[in-house]
Amino acid sequence: xxxxxxxxxxxxxxxxxxxxxxxxxxxxxxxxxxxxxxxxxxxxxxxxxxxxxxxxxxxxxxxxxxxxxxxxxxxxxxxxxxxxxxxxxxxxxxxxxxxxxxxxxxxxxxxxxxxxxxxxxxxxxxxxxxxxxxxxxxxxxxxxxxxxxxxxxxxxxxxxxxxxxxxxxxxxxxxxxxxxxxxxxxxxxxxxxxxxxxxxxxxxxxxxxxxxxxxxxxxxxxxxxxxxxxxxxxxxxxxxxxxxxxxxxxxxxxxxxxxxxxxxxxxxxxxxxxxxxxxxxxxxxxxxxxxxxxxxxxxxxxxxxxx
Amino acid sequence: xxxxxxxxxxxxxxxxxxxxxxxxxxxxxxxxxxxxxxxxxxxxxxxxxxxxxxxxxxxxxxxxxxxxxxxxxxxxxxxxxxxxxxxxxxxxxxxxxxxxxxxxxxxxxxxxxxxxxxxxxxxxxxxxxxxxxxxxxxxxxxxxxxxxxxxxxxxxxxxxxxxxxxxxxxxxxxxxxxxxxxxxxxxxxxxxxxxxxxxxxxxxxxxxxxxxxxxxxxxxxxxxxxxxxxxxxxxxxxxxxxxxxxxxxxxxxxxxxxxxxxxxxxxxxxxxxxxxxxxxxxxxxxxxxxxxx
Numbered sequence: 001x002x003x004x005x006x007x008x009x010x011x012x013x014x015x016x017x018x019x020x021x022x023x024x025x026x027x028x029x030x031x032x033x034x035x036x037x038x039x040x041x042x043x044x045x046x047x048x049x050x051x052x053x054x055x056x057x058x059x060x061x062x063x064x065x066x067x068x069x070x071x072x073x074x075x076x077x078x079x080x081x082x083x084x085x086x087x088x089x090x091x092x093x094x095x096x097x098x099x100x101x102x103x104x105x106x107x108x109x110x111x112x113x114x115x116x117x118x119x120x121x122x123x124x125x126x127x128x129x130x131x132x133x134x135x136x137x138x139x140x141x142x143x144x145x146x147x148x149x150x151x152x153x154x155x156x157x158x159x160x161x162x163x164x165x166x167x168x169x170x171x172x173x174x175x176x177x178x179x180x181x182x183x184x185x186x187x188x189x190x191x192x193x194x195x196x197x198x199x200x201x202x203x204x205x206x207x208x209x210x211x212x213x214x215x216x217x218x219x220x221x222x223x224x225x226x227x228x229x230x231x232x233x234x235x236x237x238x239x240x241x242x243x244x245x246x247x248x249x250x251x252x253x254x255x256x257x258x259x260x261x262x263x264x265x266x267x268x269x270x271x272x273x274x275x276x277x278x279x280x281x282x283x284x285x286x287x288x289x290x291x292x293x294x295x296x297x298x299x300x301x302x303x304x305x306x307x
Numbered sequence: 308x309x310x311x312x313x314x315x316x317x318x319x320x321x322x323x324x325x326x327x328x329x330x331x332x333x334x335x336x337x338x339x340x341x342x343x344x345x346x347x348x349x350x351x352x353x354x355x356x357x358x359x360x361x362x363x364x365x366x367x368x369x370x371x372x373x374x375x376x377x378x379x380x381x382x383x384x385x386x387x388x389x390x391x392x393x394x395x396x397x398x399x400x401x402x403x404x405x406x407x408x409x410x411x412x413x414x415x416x417x418x419x420x421x422x423x424x425x426x427x428x429x430x431x432x433x434x435x436x437x438x439x440x441x442x443x444x445x446x447x448x449x450x451x452x453x454x455x456x457x458x459x460x461x462x463x464x465x466x467x468x469x470x471x472x473x474x475x476x477x478x479x480x481x482x483x484x485x486x487x488x489x490x491x492x493x494x495x496x497x498x499x500x501x502x503x504x505x506x507x508x509x510x511x512x513x514x515x516x517x518x519x520x521x522x523x524x525x526x527x528x529x530x531x532x533x534x535x536x537x538x539x540x541x542x543x544x545x546x547x548x549x550x551x552x553x554x555x556x557x558x559x560x561x562x563x564x565x566x567x568x569x570x571x572x573x574x575x576x577x578x579x580x581x582x583x584x585x586x587x588x589x590x591x592x593x594x595x596x597x598x599x600x
Contacts, residue, residue, distance in 0.1 A: 017504060017506060021504040021506065024424075024506070025420050028416035028417050028419065029426075031416070031417070032417035032476060035472075035473075036435070036439055036473070040439050040442075040473065043447060043454065044446070044450070046453065050449070050450070050453070109330060112323070113326065121584065123334050124587070124590060125341055125583065126337050128579050129341070129576055129579065130534035130576070130579065132536040133554065133572050133576055136555070137341075146356045146358055148343060151358050151360075243444065243536075248555060248558075262443070262444070265449075266445070266537075269452070270452070275453060278445070279449055282443060282449060286442060286443055289442070290438065293441035
């Protein structure tokens with residue numbers, strides 16, 4: 001216990017400070033834990049409860065239906081499987097492209113480039129834009145009459161078409177917009193990873209006459225692996241969460257061409273008023289994401305311990 | 308011999324110039340759409356539609372006027388645009404600032420404790436906080452929507468502030484945890500030896516030392532809340548409509564008032580761009596919850 005001569009006579013204040021000092025961990029952790037518990041655990045329980053229930057449009061009281069929602073989803077709902085497939089394709093293709101492009105750009109910027117720092121500052125702007133702005137912006141970019149995309153493509157000799165209004169190209173168009181927004185993220189992650197690598201192994205390799213490919217394969221890649229994995233996992237999780245950009249660009253259409261799990265759930269819960277069914281769908285997705293999330297948490301910890 | 312060396316020098320120079328040009332070209336790919344949006348917001352209707360895009364044009368603020376008045380004048384005819392856009396910007400400001408403040412107030416002390424002390428269940432709690440951030444948005448949104456409907460709290464500022472605080476809190480805890488970890492514990496030990504209690508050490512030593520981190524974290528929270536769309540779309544109504552939702556409404560209107568759409572998009576984007584340039588150095592850290600520095 002400490003002495004506070006100047007506040008000795010304010011005994012209540014002294015007592016409170018003394019109590020805070022003794023219970024410091026509890027006092028500082030309690031607000032966060034209580035706040036999150038109240039606002040996530042309770043809703044989660046409610047979500048699980050709803051996933052076993054059914055609401056009729058006429059009344060507010062849910063009816064318990066057991067695993068009917070789940071069995072319908074898995075066995076009778078082709079839309080569910082289609083939206084899973086779309087989410088999987090969207091995530092797989094866009095994240096792979098982002099990784100590949102991000103890596104190439106990072107390697108390019110890792111060379112001595114005079115205007116590098118200015119270009120880097122400009123390059124990162126897309127990823128801080130609101131996804132809804134990106135969606136709207138690209139919607140206009142794809143506009144067949146005055147959008148920039150068709151203008152540039154026609155300069156390359158590709159005929160203009162309504163990219164987001166055709167089922168065959170809508171998902172691709174969506175992926176392009178997503179790649180545009182998030183490649184800078186991959187670039188930035190990989191670039192800072194590259195910058196933190198030691199120089200000595202590279203000098204040694206050069207003296208030994210290694211080719212650039214050998215340097216990349218046997219030096220850069222192994223040293224960069226952890227950064228790549230963390231970046232990849234982050235993008236995968238964020239990509240599965242994607243909603244805004246799809247909603248702004250295509251609203252899941254045309255037809256069901258770009259209907260991902262999130263879009264389908266949104267329609268189920270808020271337009272077709274089937275909250276129980278939507279809840280069941282969300283429970284399944286949450287379970288899937290949790291598995292990936294746990295792995296990510298462990299990776300971050302092991303990354304930090306290495307430093 | 309000298310000729311060969313001369314050639315080699317030239318080859319190097321050519322190579323470095325071509326890489327320089329390539330870097331500029333790549334940057335342009337990411338920059339042109341944004342520049343196009345902002346410049347088009349100052350164009351007259353006929354200039355917006357012209358291809359190739361006009362680089363030199365007579366600037367006008369008509370589009371911004373349309374955004375603020377809710378009426379667009381195109382070629383003498385009046386078109387209705389989205390009403391009350393300025394109010395939605397105000398809503399966004401109020402909600403983002405409050406949610407950021409709440410999250411910082413609750414989250415910073417916890418981040419400090421997680422970074423400095425060992426206690427029972429620490430890893431479980433830290434993992435749980437991270438999990439709240441990774442959870443699919445629908446898992447939070449659906450029950451919230453039902454709860455707020457039951458409590459008659461939909462379309463109130465308080466409901467959106469609560470939701471955004473929940474979304475920001477894990478972010479604050481994980482970001483600040485990293486910043487607090489960087490403080491050498493000798494400084495805190497010195498304060499303790501000089502007679503500071505834990506609260507005093509926190510406020511007089513640790514918090515001032517992490518001030519830049521605190522600023523970066525709050526700016527990130529502001530950007531995240533400002534950009535959020537899905538929760539606002541479902542939980543806000545006429546009274547609390549945020550700027551992204553109001554912006555989305557622009558496309559449900561006549562698709563002729565492109566200028567106003569560009570202007571509204573630029574207005575939503577501008578604060579974020581300024582903030583992003585301010586926290587540039589902390590960007591990687593922010594986007595990975597402090598996992599990568």
